[in-house]
Amino acid sequence: MTITFDYNKKQVIQALRYHFISRTELRIMVILVNAFAILSLILYTIGKITPTAFLTYSFLWIILMVSLWFILPSVVYKKAETFKHSFAMHFNADDFTLEHEHGKRSWPYSALQSFKETPNFFHLYFDTRSFLLVPKDAFKDLEEMQSLREMLKNKI
Structure with a gap:
């Protein structure tokens, strides 16, 4: 099976959010920062901390979430040159190949640690920080996408 694709910036940023x-x-x-924010709200409400302290905690919470x-x-999208190329990806029984105008690279399925599916992508993880994004809209139909899904489940 072969697919060709370009990355859509909006979809990639959403996929990176899922990853993070x-x-x-x-x-x-x-979870800890949210619990801390809720605790600071409760402490402010019962008068144990000052409004300044509550606003400081709230500001830190907002900064973290943003x-x-x-x-x-x-930042990751802008730094990664990968998302600016056009690709062809070949899935065979033993390995898969990623190809673009500057070259190509093949990996056996055993090189993958896991895969995750999100609304727009298959995330193929080599380790906890290295992964490939395979766009679902690159598949010609639902049957082809299901075929890859089953192959990944069987191989990884």
Whole structure:
């Protein structure tokens, strides 16, 4: 099976958000910061902390959320040259190949640690930080996408 694709900036940024939010350490940090924000609201409401302290905690919460949701995905997108190329991807029984105008590279399926499916992409993970995004809209039909989904489930 062969697919060709270009990356859509909006979809890639959303996929990067999914990637960052799925990271355990970031998820724990978000939970802790949200719990801290709720605690500061409760302490402010019962008069245990000053309005200045509450506003400071709220400001830090907003900065963290904006950073995770907007700034981090945008910075990664802008730094990665990968998202600006056109690609062809070949899926065979034993390996898969990513190809663009500057060359190509093949990997056996055993090189993948896992895969995740999000609304617009298949995320093929080599490790916790290295991954390929395969756009779902590159497939000609639902049957072809289902075929890749089953192949990934069987191979990884």
